């Protein structure tokens with residue numbers, strides 16, 4: 414049996430925090446995205462944060478990042494995700510901040526375009542629970558067309574992925590956003606990932622750039638082949654993401670925004686990563702993360718949120734599952 418770490422139902426592991434949130438309280442967030450860079454050397458055709466990055470093309474000052482780490486640990490956060498708004502590796506302090514997370518008792522993960530992966534060094538790599546490299550292509554040509562890097566880097570990134578896998582210090586996965594230009598390159602990429610020793614590939618659809626029916630059927634046939642023949646696990650998130658992308662909201666209230674948060678490179682704190690750049694709930698340059706998170710203003714801001722205005726949200730499935738398990742008791746929880 415394969416356990417899928419990308420499965421949104423894992424939110425229910427955090428039962429106590431969920432029950433606090435459902436009761437109207439504010440639990441400490443489980444995961445916080447720390448955007449230590451809004452800069453990126455790539456211009457991916459699907460980038461969702463282009464405007465936010467353009468408006469705030471910042472790197473988080475290292476002292477502010479360390480303050481954030483200390484205060485997140487004090488507030489009871491469990492894990493810090495380095496994934497955006499731009500490329501975390503653009504901030505030269507990334508490796509040191511990852512180590513600071515570990516020293517503060519926080520787990521850390523990195524989602525990266527891979528351009529500066531090796532600059533992390535083995536010590537920081539070992540401090541990560543996982544690293545996921547968004548490659549989204551099986552050839553340099555397609556990588557160039559979709560990621561639009563300043564200069565060709567596909568082979569160099571794969572060299573660095575090989576280095577990270579060989580170091581055997583963390584779980585290394587590859588991200589693949591399936592697009593009409595790349596869907597036939599999933600299998601070649603999976604072959605290379607398998608040879609390098611990557612633990613998994615994650616395949617997801619792209620918001621606003623869907624595969625048509627025959628393309629999707631071809632991709633799914635490739636996924637099945639890869640699953641049968643290669644020593645690499647494939648996590649496929651189409652069903653989860655397609656509901657989300659289509660704007661299907663199968664929940665009444667958002668609990669996930671009491672389990673996650675996001676801090677921008679200027680120190681602004683947001684209700685969730687989907688609302689980056691929109692209505693910050695505080696600024697860690699002025700107050701502590703703990704004071705902001707547990708403030709009355711934050712609680713009121715969440716209660717006043719109009720979910721109808723939220724973007725297609727990656728936490729939608731988590732919210733749906735929480736409601737079905739904890740509110741509607743569809744699992745009949747007391748009958749094991």
Ligand code: SF4
Nearest residue numbers: 667685687723726728
């Ligand atoms: S975008 Fe809206 S629904 Fe999604 S987690 Fe944020 S507040 Fe909740």
